[in-house]
Amino acid sequence: MNAVRPVPPKRGPPRPKYWNEPVMSGWENAYIFEVARGLFITGRIFTRNMLRWISGGKGALTTYYPEETRADYAPANRGKHILVQRADGTPQCIACNLCATVCPAKVIEIEAAFNPDNPEHPKYPARFEIDYSRCIFCGLCVEACPEDAIRMLKEVPNLPSLTRVDMWLKKEELLAWNPANDGAKR
Amino acid sequence: MIQDFVITFLLIGYAVSVLLTFGTILTWVERKQAAVMSDRIGANRAYVRIPFTQVKLIWLGLFHGMADGLKMMLKEDFRPKTYDALGYALGPWVTFVPVLLVFAVIPFGGTLDPGRLIPALAGWFDGRTYTLQIARLDAGLLVIFAFGGITIIGAMLSGWSSNNKFSLLGALRAGSQMISYEVVMALTILGLILIWGTVDLGEIVRLQSGRVFHFLPAWGIVLQPFAAILFLVAAIAENKRIPFDLPEAESELIAGYYTEYSAMKMGLFMFAEFIEIAIVGALFTTLFLGGYNPPWMDDGGFALGGGPIGLPHWMMVPVQLGTFLVKVLVVCSFQILVRWSLPRFRYDQLLAFAWKFMFPLALANLGVTAAVLWLMER
Numbered sequence: 196m197n198a199v200r201p202v203p204p205k206r207g208p209p210r211p212k213y214w215n216e217p218v219m220s221g222w223e224n225a226y227i228f229e230v231a232r233g234l235f236i237t238g239r240i241f242t243r244n245m246l247r248w249i250s251g252g253k254g255a256l257t258t259y260y261p262e263e264t265r266a267d268y269a270p271a272n273r274g275k276h277i278l279v280q281r282a283d284g285t286p287q288c289i290a291c292n293l294c295a296t297v298c299p300a301k302v303i304e305i306e307a308a309f310n311p312d313n314p315e316h317p318k319y320p321a322r323f324e325i326d327y328s329r330c331i332f333c334g335l336c337v338e339a340c341p342e343d344a345i346r347m348l349k350e351v352p353n354l355p356s357l358t359r360v361d362m363w364l365k366k367e368e369l370l371a372w373n374p375a376n377d378g379a380k381r
Numbered sequence: 382m383i384q385d386f387v388i389t390f391l392l393i394g395y396a397v398s399v400l401l402t403f404g405t406i407l408t409w410v411e412r413k414q415a416a417v418m419s420d421r422i423g424a425n426r427a428y429v430r431i432p433f434t435q436v437k438l439i440w441l442g443l444f445h446g447m448a449d450g451l452k453m454m455l456k457e458d459f460r461p462k463t464y465d466a467l468g469y470a471l472g473p474w475v476t477f478v479p480v481l482l483v484f485a486v487i488p489f490g491g492t493l494d495p496g497r498l499i500p501a502l503a504g505w506f507d508g509r510t511y512t513l514q515i516a517r518l519d520a521g522l523l524v525i526f527a528f529g530g531i532t533i534i535g536a537m538l539s540g541w542s543s544n545n546k547f548s549l550l551g552a553l554r555a556g557s558q559m560i561s562y563e564v565v566m567a568l569t570i571l572g573l574i575l576i577w578g579t580v581d582l583g584e585i586v587r588l589q590s591g592r593v594f595h596f597l598p599a600w601g602i603v604l605q606p607f608a609a610i611l612f613l614v615a616a617i618a619e620n621k622r623i624p625f626d627l628p629e630a631e632s633e634l635i636a637g638y639y640t641e642y643s644a645m646k647m648g649l650f651m652f653a654e655f656i657e658i659a660i661v662g663a664l665f666t667t668l669f670l671g672g673y674n675p676p677w678m679d680d681g682g683f684a685l686g687g688g689p690i691g692l693p694h695w696m697m698v699p700v701q702l703g704t705f706l707v708k709v710l711v712v713c714s715f716q717i718l719v720r721w722s723l724p725r726f727r728y729d730q731l732l733a734f735a736w737k738f739m740f741p742l743a744l745a746n747l748g749v750t751a752a753v754l755w756l757m758e759r
Contacts, residue, residue: 255417
């Protein structure tokens with residue numbers, strides 16, 4: 196009664212194929228020659244890298260992390276923070292707390308103080324600390340700053356440490372970072 | 382009599398320490414070579430700090446082997462609830478001990494004349510000479526295959542008694558794979574036995590210091606290049622290393638037949654595996670690479686052009702011992718190169734490769750060797 200009818204071939208254009216059929220020649224199917232080729236490739240790379248190591252160079256692409264830092268960070272990379280200084284060396288920060296407010300990770304702590312000797316900028320940060328164990332390097336603090344007092348360098352803060360206390364950076368360290376060749380500090 | 386005992390004791394000590402050192406060093410070699418092959422640096426963070434100073438010895442990461450051993454000794458010694466506690470406890474030892482025993486018949490140096498080496502003891506030794514080989518057996522090769530067979534029992538025993546389906550699957554795979562490849566391995570050797578007419582390994586090494594066509598050393602790899610390749614492949618398969626590591630395929634069977642083993646029991650399996658690399662290296666060196674002799678050299682000295690240029694005995698012994706170690710290390714390094722270059726077989730491919738590809742080739746090799754020998758004798 197209900198005989199199984201053959202499925203009619205589908206109409207329309209043939210379905211596109213998104214993969215390549217494995218096309219292997221007899222040479223490749225013999226396997227042993229391809230094995231020899233693979234061994235030759237890995238052996239060649241081994242020899243090349245060994246020669247580099249022996250001749251005093253570096254035969255690897257890896258960077259030893261705490262000992263070496265990569266030189267090829269992008270110029271737009273959001274790395275460590277710096278506090279911009281005025282010509283007299285005081286921080287440009289006016290302790291408005293906007294960066295601390297906008298910070299999604301809540302890593303910035305600012306304690307404002309009053310300086311009666313400077314009528315132009317009477318408010319300054321007595322304490323400016325960043326907790327790098329929690330910082331997510333989003334750059335919102337830089338966006339929020341009305342005085343252009345905080346910026347980010349392309350270099351990352353190299354703070355490998357076994358304690359979290361070591362990852363808090365104080366105002367002095369944020370001011371003293373990379374003072375010589377830092378374009379941001381003019 | 383007591384002299385023989387002392388010398389044999391020293392030889393056993395040398396052989397065991399060489400094997401254990403190879404087992405430890407090869408973990409480092411494997412890590413570092415894999416790293417260098419793939420543009421990495423490799424394990425280099427373990428260090429030993431000299432007490433009371435800040436001097437940290439890293440030594441290219443050599444201490445990682447020590448850290449491994451320490452970790453295995455300090456881990457919990459887990460025991461599964463199994464119906465066969467004795468088999469479970471025996472498993473690692475049945476795997477580990479035969480691997481060490483195989484080395485007893487492998488000659489790792491030429492003739493030792495202790496009287497000539499240490500003149501003060503010349504009177505005591507009274508002109509006795511010893512071959513640098515623990516057991517001088519006529520049946521050397523047969524002993525090696527006999528002990529190799531025990532290793533299969535170890536793998537099957539540990540897998541069966543672990544009461545775990547992954548272990549059981551791994552043991553089944555290990556059993557069928559090792560038995561299949563052992564047949565191939567023995568067949569590849571038969572051609573060599575036909576040529577040399579002996580299974581005594583010391584004799585085989587001495588015969589290999591001859592010449593082919595007056596300039597090539599009569600190494601097994603020169604006489605039987607085909608058998609050499611087949612033997613190496615079968616030996617790697619016998620050792621259950623990639624591309625033949627089906628019994629312990631991590632992505633399929635966790636760790637195969639030693640899934641249920643922890644701490645130093647698992648360490649014994651790993652150690653046995655690494656020592657087996659060295660054993661395969663030693664076997665290949667002995668059978669195909671002229672054993673402990675550098676090319677164009679035998680116990681008499683170098684003999685490339687004219688007569689042999691003799692070496693003093695105190696130089697000869699270290700040269701031969703060192704040559705053996707270097708050759709073994711080269712073969713080990715090649716095995717590691719294979720392990721980090723090739724992907725794993727599928728299981729049916731593995732057995733088909735053994736029985737449909739290597740077995741006929743080994744048979745053909747044997748047949749051709751026999752025919753050529755027959756023609757040469759006529």
